[in-house]
Amino acid sequence: MRVCLRRPLHSTLLFSSSSSSTTRTGTTSPSRRLGRVWSQRSLSHVSASASAGPTTLRPFKLPTPPGHTKSQSWMMGSKNMFKTNSFAIPFANSSHRHFFNTHTPLFSAYSSKPISKIHSLPLQTNGFSSISHANDPRPDILESPAEYRLETTKLKILKRKLEELGMDTEICVPGQYNHLLCPMCKGGDSEEKSLSLFVTEDGGAALWMCFRGKCGWRGSTRALADSRSLSGSWNPITKVKIKREITVENLQLEPLCDQIVGYFAERLISRETLQRNSVMQKSCAGDQLVIAFTYWKDGKLVSCKYRDSYKKFWQEANTEKIFYGLDDIKDKSDIIIVEGEMDKLAMEEAGFRNCVSVPDGAPAVVSTKDLPPEEKDIKYQYLWNCKEYLQKASRIVLATDGDTAGQALAEELARRLGRERCWRVKWPKKNEVDNCKDANEVLMFLGADVLKEVIDNAELFPIRGLFNFKNYFDEIDAYYNRTYGYEFGLPTGWRALNEFYNVVPGELTIVTGVPNSGKSEWIDALLCNLNETAGWKFALCSMENRVREHARKLLEKHIKKPFFDARYGGSAERMTVEELQQGKKWLSDTFHLIRCEDDSLPSIKWVLDLAKAAVLRHGVRGLVIDPYNELDHQRPVSQTETEYVSQMLTKVKRFAQHHSCHVWFVAHPRQLHHWVGGPPNMYDISGSAHFINKCDNGIVIHRNRDPAAGPVDQVQVCVRKVRNKVAGTIGDAFLLYNRVTGEFMDIDEPSGKR
Numbered sequence: 001m002r003v004c005l006r007r008p009l010h011s012t013l014l015f016s017s018s019s020s021s022t023t024r025t026g027t028t029s030p031s032r033r034l035g036r037v038w039s040q041r042s043l044s045h046v047s048a049s050a051s052a053g054p055t056t057l058r059p060f061k062l063p064t065p066p067g068h069t070k071s072q073s074w075m076m077g078s079k080n081m082f083k084t085n086s087f088a089i090p091f092a093n094s095s096h097r098h099f100f101n102t103h104t105p106l107f108s109a110y111s112s113k114p115i116s117k118i119h120s121l122p123l124q125t126n127g128f129s130s131i132s133h134a135n136d137p138r139p140d141i142l143e144s145p146a147e148y149r150l151e152t153t154k155l156k157i158l159k160r161k162l163e164e165l166g167m168d169t170e171i172c173v174p175g176q177y178n179h180l181l182c183p184m185c186k187g188g189d190s191e192e193k194s195l196s197l198f199v200t201e202d203g204g205a206a207l208w209m210c211f212r213g214k215c216g217w218r219g220s221t222r223a224l225a226d227s228r229s230l231s232g233s234w235n236p237i238t239k240v241k242i243k244r245e246i247t248v249e250n251l252q253l254e255p256l257c258d259q260i261v262g263y264f265a266e267r268l269i270s271r272e273t274l275q276r277n278s279v280m281q282k283s284c285a286g287d288q289l290v291i292a293f294t295y296w297k298d299g300k301l302v303s304c305k306y307r308d309s310y311k312k313f314w315q316e317a318n319t320e321k322i323f324y325g326l327d328d329i330k331d332k333s334d335i336i337i338v339e340g341e342m343d344k345l346a347m348e349e350a351g352f353r354n355c356v357s358v359p360d361g362a363p364a365v366v367s368t369k370d371l372p373p374e375e376k377d378i379k380y381q382y383l384w385n386c387k388e389y390l391q392k393a394s395r396i397v398l399a400t401d402g403d404t405a406g407q408a409l410a411e412e413l414a415r416r417l418g419r420e421r422c423w424r425v426k427w428p429k430k431n432e433v434d435n436c437k438d439a440n441e442v443l444m445f446l447g448a449d450v451l452k453e454v455i456d457n458a459e460l461f462p463i464r465g466l467f468n469f470k471n472y473f474d475e476i477d478a479y480y481n482r483t484y485g486y487e488f489g490l491p492t493g494w495r496a497l498n499e500f501y502n503v504v505p506g507e508l509t510i511v512t513g514v515p516n517s518g519k520s521e522w523i524d525a526l527l528c529n530l531n532e533t534a535g536w537k538f539a540l541c542s543m544e545n546r547v548r549e550h551a552r553k554l555l556e557k558h559i560k561k562p563f564f565d566a567r568y569g570g571s572a573e574r575m576t577v578e579e580l581q582q583g584k585k586w587l588s589d590t591f592h593l594i595r596c597e598d599d600s601l602p603s604i605k606w607v608l609d610l611a612k613a614a615v616l617r618h619g620v621r622g623l624v625i626d627p628y629n630e631l632d633h634q635r636p637v638s639q640t641e642t643e644y645v646s647q648m649l650t651k652v653k654r655f656a657q658h659h660s661c662h663v664w665f666v667a668h669p670r671q672l673h674h675w676v677g678g679p680p681n682m683y684d685i686s687g688s689a690h691f692i693n694k695c696d697n698g699i700v701i702h703r704n705r706d707p708a709a710g711p712v713d714q715v716q717v718c719v720r721k722v723r724n725k726v727a728g729t730i731g732d733a734f735l736l737y738n739r740v741t742g743e744f745m746d747i748d749e750p751s752g753k754r
């Protein structure tokens, strides 16, 4: 017999007598080298890092469970304590061979805790409950160890059928949920054993389901046509559970040996904490020792969870599912919930006894379904079983793991406990790159004081839709420092307007004016200016314009020459072919057209979806919808136009805000019966007062058509509403319109530039 004393990674010691594995495989596998096994036998050969003596196991004082006195009868002697006649070969049989294929350190104080995504179904077995693996080492006293049964003819037939489907049934045990590689998805990139296969105890039938969301393969089969109905076996909810009476004695639990205490010491869990929490050990599978986390309720042992040196967990079957450490939160108003027993113990080292651990780890993802009724909420039965312990809690800190599964668990707990009384923690960095993932890591890497700080600084669990300004501090700082850009809005390019209207990304400007007032012209001129000063690009949904005419108007403004030698151009020189070529390139680079090619009216959703594509694909900063009445306005008969306009504008505003895209929306005024030539009011917009109510900016474009009343080329830009005072204020600006080029200019612009 050779005793390996090589020091593996993470400074853990290898306690295994390696002869069994080296004999079987010829060489010691990597994971085997990294692992260590707690065994009675091996202890006589090692010098442990803990305080254990070199050759013997020293029993320590028996723990007193919470709520018990030391004299109570559950205290027992350590009858196996000095047994040395058997040899620790914990996973030597073929059913455990795949453990040797894993490349994770099998026994490290730093290894990650399993999540329950591979234990997704509640198990109804005689021997083990849901966190048990078919290939876990088994305590020798559990009821009906189905794995030891002889395979029946039925089972052989069944296995053959399953193998034909691609399942590896070699290690599959009847009466249990077995976790296999799914033949359909092969467990995805991580090759996880995502297929849960249940074989009835008589070996007559099987059903399975792959728990990978992307796969979800499920099915069932029977060995023989007359095999028992599957439904009887696959109904964890309706099956009546008989809770076993368990005691420390009948589970044959023992006080922890120094070697295991030493293991805990590596994780900075003290002997005192272990004793107070009645952490014990148990001999099973030869003389292998496993940790026994005892679960107490009102001072009575109700369940026990085991953990072996390979970090495999299993739990006494047919026992009540409760929180670990439950009695510690009795009548407490302030409690902490963690994701594992080690974290519960770590919390105690930081001074928090008011802490419990969930018994089954975390779900892979948050369920998208509604909360099931209490009796059907199988995965969270422990929570309902302990509800009277939670009722008084007004502050529940959910200190689950920082990974996705841990956060999913926090979410699921908060859903059930009520978010309003839940807090959550931020795990600190353990090095430059990584965050600590749980309480025990914080304790190990940063110490008890930091762990205490983490809990003291827990923040309110977010409630969808309920925020605090501090959630936005980064954004507020960026706004203050003007790092977003355009905080004051982008100037329009006309000095006369600077004071009143500037273009802020994400806002909605409604533009109105009587027909022919120049609304479209002014918006086009504005876009040209914004492109010239800031390089902005735009999506145009201008339904009244033919493309070529719209191109002409834009090119005239850009090149500042008429498109044609026509009447309106007067003596001005027409733009050259070269200028046209350059202008066409500018058009293509600057504008993206949203048009219904089949002459049907576009819906607002259609327009916004295309505008979104233009934002994402071309980086447009502005969208023009001109005009409102050219959109498809099919509204339900039950909806008024006012309601319809309100909803439509909400969609437009959401688009604008979400994509930081300014939207100009042109809407006509209703028919003005007694119009005397003045600018219309924003409330005159046909359809709804919501146009003025919901927009960020409201602008009326007006022009004088009476030579007697003033110059007819003068345009009045009436800024009637500005929600954001940083960007402007109400007031009128006057510009001059150049009929030849379509440009708008400040009135005091040097005449040469006009």
Ligand SMILES: Nc1ncnc2c1ncn2[C@@H]1O[C@H](COP(=O)(O)OP(=O)(O)OP(=O)(O)O)[C@@H](O)[C@H]1O
Pocket: 513, 514, 515, 516, 517, 518, 519, 520, 521, 522, 544, 668, 703, 712, 713, 714, 715, 737, 739
């Ligand atoms: N200040 C102005 N002086 C003279 N003509 C103008 C002036 N402003 C615009 N126009 C002319 O009026 C016509 C209509 O302009 P535009 O299409 O911009 O008006 P609109 O308000 O958008 O019209 P509608 O409401 O019919 O869509 C164009 O031929 C344009 O050249």
